[in-house]
Amino acid sequence: MTISTENQTSYLFQGNVTAPGSQVVSGKGIHVDIEKDGVVYENVLDAVTGAAVGALAWGDEDVFEIMDKAARESTYQYPSLISNKSAEELAKFYIDNSEGAFCSALWCCSGSESNENALRIIRQYYLERGLPNKVKLISRESSYHGFTLGAQSLSWNPRIAPFEPYLMDRKNVNIKISCAYTYRYKKKTETEEDYTHRLLQELETKIVENDPDTIAAVTVETLPGSSLGTTPPPKGYLKGIRALCTKYDIIFHLDEVMCGTGRCNPNGRLNCWENYLEPSEAPDIQTVGKTLGSGYVTIAGVLIGPKIRNAYVQGSGAIAGGHTYSCHSFNCAVALGVQKKIKKENLTSNMFKMGNLLAEKLKDVLLAYDNIAGDVRGVGGFQSIEFVKDRNTKEAFDISLNVGPRFKAICFENGLCVMGMPANPDGSCSDRALLAPSFVINERDVDEIVEKTNKSVKELSDILKKEGSW
Numbered sequence: 001m002t003i004s005t006e007n008q009t010s011y012l013f014q015g016n017v018t019a020p021g022s023q024v025v026s027g028k029g030i031h032v033d034i035e036k037d038g039v040v041y042e043n044v045l046d047a048v049t050g051a052a053v054g055a056l057a058w059g060d061e062d063v064f065e066i067m068d069k070a071a072r073e074s075t076y077q078y079p080s081l082i083s084n085k086s087a088e089e090l091a092k093f094y095i096d097n098s099e100g101a102f103c104s105a106l107w108c109c110s111g112s113e114s115n116e117n118a119l120r121i122i123r124q125y126y127l128e129r130g131l132p133n134k135v136k137l138i139s140r141e142s143s144y145h146g147f148t149l150g151a152q153s154l155s156w157n158p159r160i161a162p163f164e165p166y167l168m169d170r171k172n173v174n175i176k177i178s179c180a181y182t183y184r185y186k187k188k189t190e191t192e193e194d195y196t197h198r199l200l201q202e203l204e205t206k207i208v209e210n211d212p213d214t215i216a217a218v219t220v221e222t223l224p225g226s227s228l229g230t231t232p233p234p235k236g237y238l239k240g241i242r243a244l245c246t247k248y249d250i251i252f253h254l255d256e257v258m259c260g261t262g263r264c265n266p267n268g269r270l271n272c273w274e275n276y277l278e279p280s281e282a283p284d285i286q287t288v289g290k291t292l293g294s295g296y297v298t299i300a301g302v303l304i305g306p307k308i309r310n311a312y313v314q315g316s317g318a319i320a321g322g323h324t325y326s327c328h329s330f331n332c333a334v335a336l337g338v339q340k341k342i343k344k345e346n347l348t349s350n351m352f353k354m355g356n357l358l359a360e361k362l363k364d365v366l367l368a369y370d371n372i373a374g375d376v377r378g379v380g381g382f383q384s385i386e387f388v389k390d391r392n393t394k395e396a397f398d399i400s401l402n403v404g405p406r407f408k409a410i411c412f413e414n415g416l417c418v419m420g421m422p423a424n425p426d427g428s429c430s431d432r433a434l435l436a437p438s439f440v441i442n443e444r445d446v447d448e449i450v451e452k453t454n455k456s457v458k459e460l461s462d463i464l465k466k467e468g469s470w
């Protein structure tokens with residue numbers, strides 16, 4: 001079958017297939033110009049940097065210089081046969097800024113790809129040790145680890161349900177545990193420590209019931225993003241998972257694709273887990289992405305701890321195959337330049353301070369009067385607002401009301417970009433707005449985000465009231 005494509009309005013197979021949707025025209029600093037339905041919206045404050053990506057904001061002249069130099073000095077070769085110095089230097093930089101937790105890294109092109117690679121690395125780790133039966137993967141409900149089939153198999157959320165036929169064996173290979181979601185699931189009668197204890201007991205029971213000798217890894221997002229809305233782990237939770245993984249000889253895998261690489265670090269360094277774990281309790285393997293290249297290049301990575309690397313060194317010492325664009329010289333050189341600039345200008349510390357200030361100001365404003373905001377939560381530069389029908393019961397909005405995406409649209413009309421996520425169909429999580437601004441924001445920017453967010457919350461609350469939905 002052939003057709004004329006002459007009158008098509010969009011030639012892209014993404015989002016809405018029949019319409020081009022919004023298109024970014026340009027960006028300077030924390031503002032972007034976006035064309036929507038033929039109208040250019042100028043100077044929209046980008047409070048989510050795409051999807052928690054743009055650490056250095058847009059149109060950074062230093063990055064253009066870094067890119068120019070990188071383009072001139074990079075030559076492509078197939079990476080598993082001929083490597084390059086930029087990839088080595090970026091690995092050394094990340095390792096040097098991770099408190100001795102990691103000793104090796106692999107660079108790839110997306111967060112999904114990094115989780116795919118983590119799964120392959122974990123599988124080979126057990127083969128190197130002569131433990132072929134360790135295959136089961138434990139991960140959490142309402143989690144998101146990417147869009148490729150292996151990464152989706154680690155994930156449990158409504159978005160992946162249609163693809164179940166192509167996922168790993170969801171009974172015998174993927175094992176689901178509860179999410180850690182203090183706002184909604186800590187019982188009123190429980191302390192935070194009690195809640196942690198309950199979650200860890202569940203994990204240990206699952207490990208024992210499923211035979212520890214067959215369990216390969218536990219994977220969790222240090223601070224879940226799009227799936228649950230930046231729900232910080234309850235006290236002692238990650239430490240407890242670390243201890244159980246050590247006890248039962250299981251790999252502890254943290255997914256920091258969205259929350260990591262400087263977005264939420266309290267010490268001016270890179271990893272989000274430093275909020276909760278000592279370096280000696282670090283994950284055995286960690287996946288990262290997003291802010292690594294700050295949106296200027298497509299880069300993500302897998303960081304590998306000594307336990308895993310040693311097994312390879314004492315075993316075959318070899319990894320067969322690889323992606324065409326793994327450890328891409330240009331991407332690695334640009335990411336390294338971006339990370340060095342962030343470090344030199346102390347921007348991780350700025351993000352942590354400004355992000356926490358943003359959360360405090362949002363709480364003060366939004367929770368002070370009657371509206372649909374039920375909870376403001378997050379860490380540093382990664383914050384969320386959860387919308388609820390009733391603050392006391394925390395009842396979720398019905399998914400058909402589309403509250404999260406509508407909130408995003410209202411914010412846009414008010415000159416603010418946020419991410420608006422819908423509720424879960426079963427009411428296990430309500431609609432959320434996600435904020436993940438650039439690391440360069442100052443207090444004036446924080447105030448502008450708060451003012452525009454509050455205006456949008458008020459407007460949507462009024463609309464829902466008029467409709468009789470709230």
Ligand SMILES: Cc1ncc(COP(=O)(O)O)c(C=O)c1O
Pocket residue numbers: 051109110111112113115144145146147221225226255256257258289290300
């Ligand atoms: C925690 C987490 N892991 C993995 C991914 C997948 O990353 P990508 O979209 O770059 O493939 C995402 C994307 O948002 C994520 O939030």
